[in-house]
Structure formats: structure tokens, C-alpha cells
Amino acid sequence: MDLLRSQQVSPSARSKVLVFGAGNFGSCLADHLAHSEHEVFVWSRSPNVVKSLNETHRNPEYLQDHTFPAGLKAIGPEFPSPEVVRDMDVLLFAIPTEGTLTHLRPSLNEDDLPLMIYVNKGIEINTQALTLEIIADTCGPAIAKASTFISGPSFAKEIVRRQPTSVSIASLSKEAAQEASDLFHQPWFRCYTGDDPIGVELAGALKNVYAIAAGIADGLGFENNTRAMLITRGLAEMTRIGTAYGASPLTFLSLAGVGDLFLTCSSTASRNFTVGYRLGKGEKLEHILDTLGSVAEGVSTAKGLKKVIDDLGVAAPIATSVYEVLHEGQEVQERSRALLCLPAMSELELPSTPGRPAQRLMQKLGIEM
Structure with missing residues (x-):
């Protein structure tokens, strides 16, 4: 150095x-x-x-x-x-x-x-x-x-x-x-x-939710194939959510997007990954948060994100499952099985009517989109 x-x-x-x-x-x-x-x-x-x-x-x-x-x-x-x-x-x-x-x-x-x-x-x-x-x-x-x-x-x-x-x-x-x-x-x-500050903000917030999912997978004993799957499918969900919100899909290929997602989903130094890992090992969320020693932003972000997903009407099964585990008391094993048993689907798909929340925000700022 x-x-x-x-x-x-x-x-x-x-x-x-x-x-x-x-x-x-x-x-x-x-x-x-x-x-x-x-x-x-x-x-x-x-x-x-x-x-x-x-x-x-x-x-x-x-x-x-x-x-x-x-x-x-x-x-x-x-x-x-x-x-x-x-x-x-x-x-x-x-x-x-x-x-x-x-x-x-x-x-x-x-x-x-x-x-x-x-x-x-x-x-x-x-x-x-x-x-x-x-x-x-x-x-x-x-x-x-x-x-x-x-x-x-x-x-x-x-x-x-x-x-x-x-x-x-x-x-x-x-x-x-x-x-x-x-x-x-x-x-x-x-x-x-x-x-694209909207895309950068969304990417920075959403990756914490997917880091929890990656940690859960590690805690359940899944290995590298599964982590790569979660990172890639998490990126697809982030891009779909962000585009429906009004962000540029290219932003999710940036350092703020896939770069930060990869880091937080693949390092034990990530607080959000640690929360997921301990959930996968069977610990209760309340005990994890009481003993974590710092804030894991993905826990609260998952709650706000679920409302965004519902409002936009986009498919985000990984993020939805993390929300259900954190805030509805669903068992991690049950939600993992449900995700793996989803039917086959198109790999890359963006919403056909993107941008409603961003359009409202830009109107507030006096900017034409």
C-alpha cells in the first residue's frame, strides 16, 4: 500500500x-x-x-x-x-x-x-x-x-x-x-x-435485503452454487424493482448495484449477511438484533421494500420471502423450500410500464422525464 x-x-x-x-x-x-x-x-x-x-x-x-x-x-x-x-x-x-x-x-x-x-x-x-x-x-x-x-x-x-x-x-x-x-x-x-441518484439509492438499500437471504442460505448449509444463484437472481429482482420505480436498469450493473450486492452477499463482515446466517442457524430475530452490536439496515428496509413491491406490482420472490421471515414469523426452511419449488420462468424481464414513483418525484422537483 x-x-x-x-x-x-x-x-x-x-x-x-x-x-x-x-x-x-x-x-x-x-x-x-x-x-x-x-x-x-x-x-x-x-x-x-x-x-x-x-x-x-x-x-x-x-x-x-x-x-x-x-x-x-x-x-x-x-x-x-x-x-x-x-x-x-x-x-x-x-x-x-x-x-x-x-x-x-x-x-x-x-x-x-x-x-x-x-x-x-x-x-x-x-x-x-x-x-x-x-x-x-x-x-x-x-x-x-x-x-x-x-x-x-x-x-x-x-x-x-x-x-x-x-x-x-x-x-x-x-x-x-x-x-x-x-x-x-x-x-x-x-x-x-x-x-441516477434514484437508482443508486435503491441499489444501496435493496442489497441489504438480499444479503440477509445469502446469509440464510449459508446458515442452512448451502454452498457456492446457491450463493451465486442468490446474487444473480437478487440482481434481477433489484433491477426489476428499480426499473418499475423509474431508475435506469444500467445503474444496477454499477458499483452501487452489482458491486455492493456482491460484497454484502459474500462477506461475513456484512452485518446483514450475519443476521441471515444466524437466522439460518435457527436463532430468533429478536435475540440476533439484541446481540448484534450494530444496526442491520436490511431488517427495516425489508418492511419498506415490501410496500414498494406491492405498490409497483412486480415479482420479487426473494425479497418477499425475506420480509416474511423477518416480519411475519415464517420459518426459513419453509420459505427456502417454497422459493426452490417455484415454476420455471423467464430469466431476464423488465416491467412494461416503468417509472411511476420516479415520475412523481421528478414532478415535485420540477423536472420533466
Whole structure:
């Protein structure tokens, strides 16, 4: 890795970055940007995390073995003041969005917006809203259209070790996507831009559900053929759901799509895979979640995704089965048998009437599709 470090790219402009959230991913991206010579501040609700990062350059709750750059500063637990926010060039969100944006909105000037980057992903259970729609409802169309989303196969513990990693960066604004790419891009953290944030968000949320399915299969004792089957058929379901929603089917062939799906479905370091594995071994979901030690987003995403599947009227038997195991108490063995006994079907099939939810969202943003 010394070769990659020797090839570090110095930024053309040193940016002031405020990272909301000192969890695994927020911490690792803050570390990456501080190492890349940007001025980085991390906001945390935990006084202990703020104190430890500032005094020992360690996060006592996440990435505990890693020493963070001395120039990285932690702030909190009070929410950043308008003066602090307005002094930033970049705001990076690595925590649930809606409450943060509600506090933040009075501090934002639409005529002089910072670059706004989101790495949190999921489907809101009650409304099935993606983060892009939450931004539009909370902050208005102008801020939503300039927002940027990062997703891809990227375990935090490998990023801080400078293991070569690549991500997708998408925005409705090509300029904002390129600006975010320029901010992050290094030899060990390669960035690829796109203009389909809806697809990137969906892919980043849905792959967690399929990682649970892959973990269940491992827990039941199935091997490599089965995992390859689940990843491939999971990708087909993701693409079908995403296209019916209004995303580009090509997005699901990207780093945010098949790249992240492959990683989370094939690594025991994946929290969602671990939940599935333990379910396959016969443990109860409540006990797994109580002892997991971190959040497995696929558990809640499966609930919101089931409503999306029903609304769109698409066939997604793997995702539906995961929902039934997690939230309806179905037995994993029974659902596995039912999946394997489905009749033969066409392998690749996209919906004939794609795009209703995305069309509604684009109308909200004043964009013609």
C-alpha cells in the first residue's frame, strides 16, 4: 500500500468539510478526507466520542483500532450552529436524514449552498420515501437537485487501511457529482460519476435485503452454487424493482448495484449477511438484533421494500420471502423450500410500464422525464 500512498493526489482546493455522524462510515470518510488534506470536522451526539477523537484521535465506539489524523476535529454534542454550517464548503450526511435536515434548513442559503453529500440509504417504512424525496420535502427542490449520493462496495475498516476501493457518485446535477468525485478521488478511493441518484439509492438499500437471504442460505448449509444463484437472481429482482420505480436498469450493473450486492452477499463482515446466517442457524430475530452490536439496515428496509413491491406490482420472490421471515414469523426452511419449488420462468424481464414513483418525484422537483 506504500505505492498507493506515494501516489496521493493533492486537492486543487482545500475544502472545509462537516461530517454528520461518527459511526463506521462517517468516521472512515472523515479520516479519508482529512488524510487527503481537507479540513474536516465530525459532529457526534456522544460527548465521549467528541472528547476521545480530539484528545487521543481514537473513536471509542467505531473503528476502535484506528488512529485518526491529528488535524481532524470533533464537535458536539450540541447541533452545529448556523455560523459553523455556513462556514463549510461540504456537508456530508452519514446519519438518518430527516431530523438532521429539519435542524439544518434554517442555516442553508440556497444562493450559496455547500456541496451536500449523502451516504445514508434506506426506504422510509411509512411513506416508502427515498432520501432524495425526504430532502425535497424538508429543504425544497433546489437543494434536492444539487444533492449528491455515494454508494458502492466499501467496508469502512478497509477504507481506513487504504485498501483499493471504488464507489458510485450520483446526482441530478452533473456539476455536483463531479465536485464530489474531485473531493474524494484518490488512487485507493476511485470515484465514478452518474446521473441516477434514484437508482443508486435503491441499489444501496435493496442489497441489504438480499444479503440477509445469502446469509440464510449459508446458515442452512448451502454452498457456492446457491450463493451465486442468490446474487444473480437478487440482481434481477433489484433491477426489476428499480426499473418499475423509474431508475435506469444500467445503474444496477454499477458499483452501487452489482458491486455492493456482491460484497454484502459474500462477506461475513456484512452485518446483514450475519443476521441471515444466524437466522439460518435457527436463532430468533429478536435475540440476533439484541446481540448484534450494530444496526442491520436490511431488517427495516425489508418492511419498506415490501410496500414498494406491492405498490409497483412486480415479482420479487426473494425479497418477499425475506420480509416474511423477518416480519411475519415464517420459518426459513419453509420459505427456502417454497422459493426452490417455484415454476420455471423467464430469466431476464423488465416491467412494461416503468417509472411511476420516479415520475412523481421528478414532478415535485420540477423536472420533466
